[in-house]
Amino acid sequence: EPEVTQTPSHQVTQMGQEVILRCVPISNHLYFYWYRQILGQKVEFLVSFYNNEISEKSEIFDDQFSVERPDGSNFTLKIRSTKLEDSAMYFCASSPPNTGELFFGEGSRLTVL
């Protein structure tokens, strides 16, 4: 069964450093998403992406965040200058063109020291 894959599974970084989280969505899916889950809290929407551009973003997704699809398979989330409060699990998800069901990756745990 096809899966959304994410790398790295865990990244530890120093405050102020740039981080790139990578995702490979399921191949026939058209919509891609990033969600964030701070430890013990709810899953929060960050951004959605369709046809090579952002379709919607939340207030959390400020200027330090960016997303891109650099090639035909990868979908990346970049955090330019990490802060302590960026420590969280980041989930990538994708949805197919008909049902809209979200398929989540295993997540990338980001720890900012």
Add this chain to the structure above:
Amino acid sequence: GENVEQHPSTLSVQEGDSAVIKCTYSDSASNYFPWYKQELGKRPQLIIDIRSNVGEKKDQRIAVTLNKTAKHFSLHITETQPEDSAVYFCAASDSSSGGYNKLIFGAGTRLAVHP
């Protein structure tokens, strides 16, 4: 924008009992209501979903009911087993026919099933 409230935050039941988790949503345009199960350190896994043209859906021991007028939906787990222990999240979205689906999640319910 959409806001989803979920209750209770924790739920403890004995094995074999039923568990009910309730959610309310604010946006009357929402038409897709999935439930996810999340085990510790794992991704959310879809367990059941319901669309607004249906009032109830059942899959073995799991059922979901939807009341569009009252804007609430519930998850029912019957004959609970210890492996049902996890955090359960409800979500809502205004799912388009093209497949776009921005989910807004509730705060989660930690279910503990005791043998």
